[in-house]
Amino acid sequence: xxDILKGLYPQPFLNGFRGESAVMYSQxxxxxxxxxxxxxxxxxxxRGRGLAAGPFDPKKSxxxxxxxxxxxxxxxxxxxxxxxxxxxxxxIRSLSAHEKRSLFFGGPYNFSRELLRNFPGTCRGVLVSDLxxxxxxxxxxxxxxxxxxxxxxxxxxxxxxxxxxxxxFNKENARDAVPENYVVAYEVNENNLLAVRKNP
Amino acid sequence: xxxxxxxVLTILLPLILGFGVLNLLPIRLPWLVVMSVSYGLGLGVLSxxxxxxxxxxxxxxxxxxxxxxxxxxxxCFIAGMRKYKGGKSRLLADGDSLWGGSFFSEEYTGKxxxxxxxxLSISIYYVxxxxxxxxELPIYGWDSFSTSLHNAKLFYYDGSLKNLxxxxxxxxxxxxxxxxxxxxxxxxxxxxxxxxxxxxxxxxTFVLIYSHCLYKLINRKWALYGIFLLLSSNLLLFHAVMxxxxxxxxxxxxxAVLFMIMWRKSREGGWLILSxxxxxxxxxxxxxxxxxxxxxxxxxMYILFHEKSLPGLAKTKLFLQYAFPCTAIxxxxxxxxxxxxxxxxxxxSLNFRNPQETILPVMKIFGESLFLSANWNLTWxxxxxxxxxxxxxxxxxxxxxxxxxxxxxxxxxxxxxxxxSSVLSVHVNxxxxxxxxxxxxFPLATLLIxxxxxxx
Numbered sequence: 001x002x003d004i005l006k007g008l009y010p011q012p013f014l015n016g017f018r019g020e021s022a023v024m025y026s027q028x029x030x031x032x033x034x035x036x037x038x039x040x041x042x043x044x045x046x047r048g049r050g051l052a053a054g055p056f057d058p059k060k061s062x063x064x065x066x067x068x069x070x071x072x073x074x075x076x077x078x079x080x081x082x083x084x085x086x087x088x089x090x091x092i093r094s095l096s097a098h099e100k101r102s103l104f105f106g107g108p109y110n111f112s113r114e115l116l117r118n119f120p121g122t123c124r125g126v127l128v129s130d131l132x133x134x135x136x137x138x139x140x141x142x143x144x145x146x147x148x149x150x151x152x153x154x155x156x157x158x159x160x161x162x163x164x165x166x167x168x169f170n171k172e173n174a175r176d177a178v179p180e181n182y183v184v185a186y187e188v189n190e191n192n193l194l195a196v197r198k199n200p
Numbered sequence: 201x202x203x204x205x206x207x208v209l210t211i212l213l214p215l216i217l218g219f220g221v222l223n224l225l226p227i228r229l230p231w232l233v234v235m236s237v238s239y240g241l242g243l244g245v246l247s248x249x250x251x252x253x254x255x256x257x258x259x260x261x262x263x264x265x266x267x268x269x270x271x272x273x274x275x276c277f278i279a280g281m282r283k284y285k286g287g288k289s290r291l292l293a294d295g296d297s298l299w300g301g302s303f304f305s306e307e308y309t310g311k312x313x314x315x316x317x318x319x320l321s322i323s324i325y326y327v328x329x330x331x332x333x334x335x336e337l338p339i340y341g342w343d344s345f346s347t348s349l350h351n352a353k354l355f356y357y358d359g360s361l362k363n364l365x366x367x368x369x370x371x372x373x374x375x376x377x378x379x380x381x382x383x384x385x386x387x388x389x390x391x392x393x394x395x396x397x398x399x400x401x402x403x404x405t406f407v408l409i410y411s412h413c414l415y416k417l418i419n420r421k422w423a424l425y426g427i428f429l430l431l432s433s434n435l436l437l438f439h440a441v442m443x444x445x446x447x448x449x450x451x452x453x454x455x456a457v458l459f460m461i462m463w464r465k466s467r468e469g470g471w472l473i474l475s476x477x478x479x480x481x482x483x484x485x486x487x488x489x490x491x492x493x494x495x496x497x498x499x500x501m502y503i504l505f506h507e508k509s510l511p512g513l514a515k516t517k518l519f520l521q522y523a524f525p526c527t528a529i530x531x532x533x534x535x536x537x538x539x540x541x542x543x544x545x546x547x548x549s550l551n552f553r554n555p556q557e558t559i560l561p562v563m564k565i566f567g568e569s570l571f572l573s574a575n576w577n578l579t580w581x582x583x584x585x586x587x588x589x590x591x592x593x594x595x596x597x598x599x600x601x602x603x604x605x606x607x608x609x610x611x612x613x614x615x616x617x618x619x620x621s622s623v624l625s626v627h628v629n630x631x632x633x634x635x636x637x638x639x640x641x642f643p644l645a646t647l648l649i650x651x652x653x654x655x656x
Contacts, residue, residue: 009434010574016635017434021574028578029571059589063653066585070578074432077577078322081434085329089336097338097393104340140342147345150390151357156350157367 009080108141112148118186124158125165165196206386217269218242220276223291227470232298233412236405244481247378259360262385299420319428330400333441338393344443352377370542375485376445403440406451413458418654429646435575445486446636452482454643476522480529495609506598562618569634586652603648610641
């Protein structure tokens, strides 16, 4: 039962429900097809024996069959939905707004929050990281940090001028990478810090 | 408690604005539908107003946005005074309700009442769930913190669109960023959790509009079955609680199609104006809204073509009346962006590659998204079987032809973009984008199923 519920209500992703569902739905289509063929065969046999086929209309039966499966799936996926979100709700109900954000966004959010608390200024900057920011997880990290650091640090929306600050995230020995005309404004740890230009 | 007043103001003021505008239109509706339409209409008008405020150099000062709405509300109510009779707006239809009666009245058998109770229970559960869930979570959608809300947050702190040319994806329409800016103006700080209330409200108001139209076009029982079909989609319910623009585009696009069909039935001019405005607001919600505008115009041309009782001149006039509001909204936005030096043609560039590399993979992805994901239950199979069983109905009924034509055209647009657009092909060639594109027009499929299977 648990597998069926997971197939009909798999782990939701932002853009769709897949996972186990492809197999589950393939099986459902096969079941519908087999039941429909069995219905046809049964009526054919009855007719062959000279008996009335009964109220069997292939088209309407197909419609009825799909509708029946539709209703069953809806009820089951509602149960799957209830179970999934009950577990989710239990995880987050006692958390504060920041704790929830921390749970969803993880390290990049915690880093940004600490920077925001300790950096008094504002600047237009860039992110430097050992992570490749054109693919995940670097791509998501860049976006989380850029969103969370607004309005103090603007990482993604400014003219291409020399940056006023550089945010180092997941950069090994970040201090060594800071250019000469920049100074460390706040250091979270050796791999994560913010450096600002000396004379912006 | 301190959050209640800003939240109420955020929703209530645009709602009253929408009511004021709706009150000017020749249309009569039950109060719940008035609220549902006013909600989307008010937020659409508000978003256009915020764009105008920025164009005028006023920016997003809370007082300016509130004053803009208050002035517009007063003007609308002064202009609408002639519609008042005995202190009551003539917009509100006398004695008419959302579904025209109870689902448990004597006209239904015991079995039917049981089915109705089951559907209503599931519906109530989902409505409670989406409201609770939406405001329980902060934003977490990748696209939100990556583009729309990142940009909105920047504009909010800038107090204007001065950084628009430098933000990620500046060509993206601005309705959703404006909603968050408006809400944050009321809160006095950037608020991205409670503001998510916009999304379940868009969803619930759409369900109310959708079910009322079904009740008017078919009957009460099928209106409820229509809701059941709609709520059986996992992805739709999931998107009702998160901050993606697809649910907003769904509200505007699918309501616009429904309003066109309602106009065919009632001939109340208000439906057409509403439909056109909603198509326009759709273009201000997502880039996909632009090709949808073309589809809607084609659908309306088709409807007019079948209106044998109307003379050619009247049809031309009606078409121009329909095309003007939506095109004006689209043009305002695009002319503004071009004036800011933002390229608006990125999505129009074509890329002709080997069809085997594009057509087959794209068709495969769409096929899998439609039939092998848990997004839509068996809706698409049910639609296919219904079409086979009731194919003769399609030939006779213009409403069905409009819905089917609309669905085919909307899906064709996705496929064409996926195959030929040099920008979108990268994104659309994935299950992720395909699912969300289908989501935007999903209610048309459930409407078709209801129209095909409903008893005359």
